[in-house]
Amino acid sequence: MVEREREWSALLRAANAGDGRAYARFLHAVTPVLRGIVRARARAVDRTLHEEILQEALIAIHAKRHTWDQAAPLLPWLYAVTRYKVIDAFRRQGARVDLPLEDFAEVLAAPSRDLTAAHDVEALLARLDPRSASVVRAVSLGGEAADEVGRRLKLSEGAVRVVLHRAMRRLARLAKGEEHENR
Amino acid sequence: MKTDDLIGRLSAEAPAAPLRPAAVGLAILAATLACSALFLGLLGPRDELGTHWLQPVIALKTLLPLLAAALALPLTLRTLRPAGRPGPWLALLLLPLGGAVAVWLLAYRGQPPAARFADMTAPAIAECLGFIVLLSLPPLLLALALFRRGASTRPALTGALIGLACSAGAAAGYSLFCVQDDPVFYVTWYGLAILIVTSLSALAGARWLRW
Numbered sequence: 001m002v003e004r005e006r007e008w009s010a011l012l013r014a015a016n017a018g019d020g021r022a023y024a025r026f027l028h029a030v031t032p033v034l035r036g037i038v039r040a041r042a043r044a045v046d047r048t049l050h051e052e053i054l055q056e057a058l059i060a061i062h063a064k065r066h067t068w069d070q071a072a073p074l075l076p077w078l079y080a081v082t083r084y085k086v087i088d089a090f091r092r093q094g095a096r097v098d099l100p101l102e103d104f105a106e107v108l109a110a111p112s113r114d115l116t117a118a119h120d121v122e123a124l125l126a127r128l129d130p131r132s133a134s135v136v137r138a139v140s141l142g143g144e145a146a147d148e149v150g151r152r153l154k155l156s157e158g159a160v161r162v163v164l165h166r167a168m169r170r171l172a173r174l175a176k177g178e179e180h181e182n183r
Numbered sequence: 184m185k186t187d188d189l190i191g192r193l194s195a196e197a198p199a200a201p202l203r204p205a206a207v208g209l210a211i212l213a214a215t216l217a218c219s220a221l222f223l224g225l226l227g228p229r230d231e232l233g234t235h236w237l238q239p240v241i242a243l244k245t246l247l248p249l250l251a252a253a254l255a256l257p258l259t260l261r262t263l264r265p266a267g268r269p270g271p272w273l274a275l276l277l278l279p280l281g282g283a284v285a286v287w288l289l290a291y292r293g294q295p296p297a298a299r300f301a302d303m304t305a306p307a308i309a310e311c312l313g314f315i316v317l318l319s320l321p322p323l324l325l326a327l328a329l330f331r332r333g334a335s336t337r338p339a340l341t342g343a344l345i346g347l348a349c350s351a352g353a354a355a356g357y358s359l360f361c362v363q364d365d366p367v368f369y370v371t372w373y374g375l376a377i378l379i380v381t382s383l384s385a386l387a388g389a390r391w392l393r394w
Contacts, residue, residue, distance in 0.1 A: 015194075015198065016198050016199075016201065017198065018197075018198050020194050020195060021194070023193070023194040023198075024190055024191070024194035027190040027193060027194060028190060031186060031190070051186060054186065055184070055186055055189055058186070058189060058190070058193065059189070059193070060394065062193045062196070063394065064265065064334040064394065065198075065199060066198075066199035066200060066201050066202050066332075067202050067263070067264050067265060067333055067334040068264075069202075069264060070201075076266065077264070077265055077266070079266075080265035080266035080336055081265050081334065083336075084265060084334075084336045084394075088393075
């Protein structure tokens with residue numbers, strides 16, 4: 001977590017000084033962590049809303065980025081903003097939620113897994129046929145509903161689910177295969 | 184909108200000016216002083232203010248609200264950033280409160296029953312309450328506007344503390360004009376004015392300081 005603190009606070013510091021690319025990197029870096037937090041606590045909320053809530057948290061971080069005291073640690077500030085906004089978003093959906101510090105700490109403590117997981121997923125997806133890959137990206141990663149995806153790809157909802165199911169099984173086999181190779 | 188696109192848009196915006204709590208505090212202080220100064224300039228302080236101040240009971244009429252305001256303002260500023268809290272220091276506010284209650288009780292006991300509420304006429308009460316509330320409003324509105332730029336995660340508490348700071352400051356300023364020297368009077372009505380503004384400001388904070 002110390003790594004993460006140092007890395008991210010340097011990025012945000014640069015961003016607040018006007019470096020737009022550092023800011024983009026910062027936002028990209030925090031997004032998977034925020035997504036993890038939302039997903040971990042959002043059982044009572046419809047899955048299609050997870051990404052919206054994540055985006056609200058990002059917008060709040062953006063709107064209040066000048067309230068971080070740069071002489072103080074970044075992670076507590078980030079946590080406070082995320083917690084405030086996520087709880088607010090959940091409350092508006094009619095769901096009560098607890099967002100203890102442990103959630104944040106847990107997701108943060110698995111740093112490299114998050115980043116390399118994203119990289120691994122892309123590498124695996126590249127090994128699927130294009131149609132399966134786009135279904136997985138849309139439904140599992142993008143949180144879109146199956147019937148929407150079906151409309152786009154000119155498939156029935158049922159067909160989308162079949163493609164998804166088979167693609168996930170193939171991905172699991174590929175992932176296991178990779179593991180074996182690396183050992 | 185896809186999250187990547189959102190990030191693209193957000194990172195294209197110009198950086199925001201950093202928050203400076205000290206500057207916010209000074210602005211609120213200046214507004215409070217200016218309002219009281221304007222009031223005293225128009226209506227004039229009471230005659231022989233210096234002489235009257237030699238009496239502790241009269242000096243306390245200014246000192247107690249001044250202490251409350253001086254304590255409340257820094258506590259409020261601590262809530263300007265997310266997760267900022269006044270913390271245990273909030274208990275310091277018990278000092279001016281305790282002082283006010285003590286002074287009230289002593290004055291109450293020291294008077295015959297007939298005299299205790301003698302000067303609580305409707306005009307006197309209205310003037311006192313009215314002016315303190317009125318004098319609190321400009322710095323209060325300024326403070327709320329400045330705090331909207333912040334990110335308090337306790338908006339109602341922040342509102343309450345802002346209200347306390349501004350109304351106690353206004354009361355201290357008003358006390359230089361006020362000729363009601365009986366603590367039974369001034370603790371009650373200054374106290375009520377401060378309570379009214381603090382409560383309204385807490386409600387205002389709950390609505391306007393959310394983000």
